[in-house]
Amino acid sequence: MEHDVVTVLGLGAMGTALARALLVAGHPVTVWNRTPARADALVGEGARPAPDPASAVAASPLTIVCLLDHAAVRTVLDGVDLAGTTLVNLTSGTPEHARATAAWLAERGAEVLAGTIMVPTPLVGPEEGLVLYSGSAAVHERHRTTLEALGRTELLGDDPGRAALFDLGMLDVFFAGLASFLHAAAVVGRDGVPAGEFVRYAEEVVAILPxxxxxxxxxxxxxxxxxxxxxxxxxxxxxxxxxxxxxxRGVDPALPELVHGLARRAIDRGHGGDGFSRVVDELRSPRRPGAAAGPAGAAAR
Ligand SMILES: NC(=O)c1ccc[n+]([C@@H]2O[C@H](COP(=O)([O-])OP(=O)(O)OC[C@H]3O[C@@H](n4cnc5c(N)ncnc54)[C@H](OP(=O)(O)O)[C@@H]3O)[C@@H](O)[C@H]2O)c1
Structure with missing residues (x-):
């Protein structure tokens, strides 16, 4: 089988993992990085180094971009001829960043697919990788086999911001879970319970979450x-x-106070008999600054 020629712009931890997965899958890979020495290991593994972003983009019909942020994408591609090329932008950011960058790239002639990588670098690859995409379905379809070298692909629709939206939604759940576990560990720890003893009980809660x-x-x-x-x-x-x-126990109560405050606000609006999902309405209409019934005052109830 003939493999697509691919360019990777950005060889940080993630860009390197992406380029390596493409090489392992048998693709000819051209690479460019602002700091050229970061390409050395990949060149040893068969990647071709390009001297600048313009020649890197010109080397392949498909370019994968993975830089620190969207500002770096514009810095790197400013002035580069993108007419007729396909860009898959795997740089993280907000949905607004993803939409604005996709429009900026399209104005310069590129066909664009936006994506967010949902796994850490060691899991990039066809077995354990997962990349969410949104934007051009044609690009996704045309390069699906190549993209599958990076991980399972899911196309979320034609809004280029949607992959970032889902990414941030998933991270929202992730970080709230981590912070709550650490809060609980701090509380039980004050009574001499090691986090390692408590974690099994936290897992019981996690099991009922789905x-x-x-x-x-x-x-x-x-x-x-x-x-x-x-x-x-x-x-x-x-x-x-x-x-x-x-x-x-002298542990910062801000996290449970926040959730308690939301529940109290819903009760104060007459929803005390409703289920917990009612809190979504409080989240949708943030409290006005200076409004009464803050979480601290409500905590005694
Ligand atoms: N690492 C992960 O586990 C992971 C997981 C999911 C998503 N991501 C996303 O993947 C993207 C890259 O992450 P990473 O882990 O590879 O970050 P990283 O190791 O910090 O690498 C950042 C890359 O961006 C380049 N860069 C930064 N500013 C630049 C500029 N102004 N002009 C040109 N190049 C610039 C760096 O070039 P130099 O080498 O010259 O500094 C490097 O290639 C981020 O959006 C990140 O959120 C990462």
Whole structure:
């Protein structure tokens, strides 16, 4: 089978992993990096170094860009002739960045697919990699086999910002989970419980999250928040206990206070009998600065 010729711009940790996965899959790969020495290992593995971004782009019909941020993408490609080329931009950012960069690249003649890499560098590759894409379905289809060398591909639609939107949504869940675990570890740690002893119990909670998330998603989409299994008054009481336990141990209560404050606001609006999914309405209408019933004052309830 003949393999597509591919260019990779940006050889940081991730760009290097992408170029290497393409080489392993048998693609001829041209590489360029602002700091040329970072290409040395890949050149030893068979990549061809280009002296500048323009010659790197000209070397292949398909260029994969993976730089620190979208500002760097513009810096690197400013003035480069992109007419007739295909660019897959795997640089992370906000949906707004992804849309603006896609438009900027398209104005310069490129066909554009935007993507976000959902795995760390060691997992890049056809077995464990996952890259979400959005933008040109034609580009995704035309280069699907090549892109599969980097990981499983999922196309999320023609809005180039959508891959970044999903990426940030997933990171939102991820970081909130990490922060909550660390908060709980700090609280139990004050009573002499090692995090390593507690973690097994945290895992019990994590195990019920997938089904719980699906239930919340159903309620959010339906706009109904039945409180037959749990209700916000009950939830707020549990959250107040978490805040009190945290405070009593000198652990920063900001995280549970935030969630407790959201539940209290929904109760104050008359939704105490609703399920926890009702909190989505509070998140959709952030509290006005200076408004009463902040989380700290509400924590006693
Ligand atoms: N690493 C991961 O696990 C991971 C996972 C998912 C997504 N990502 C995303 O992948 C992208 C690259 O990450 P990385 O881990 O490879 O970062 P990195 O190791 O810090 O590399 C950054 C790259 O951007 C280049 N760069 C930065 N500013 C530049 C500028 N003004 N002009 C030209 N080149 C510039 C650097 O060139 P020099 O070598 O010359 O400094 C280097 O090639 C980021 O958007 C990141 O969020 C990374």
């Amino acid at each position: 089904a719980t998330f699906r239930g919340l998603a159903k309620d959010v989409d339906a706009g109904t928040h039945p409180g037959d299994e749990d209700n916000l008054v009950m939830d707020a009481a549990a959250l107040a206990h978490i805040v009190a336990t945290s405070r009593a």
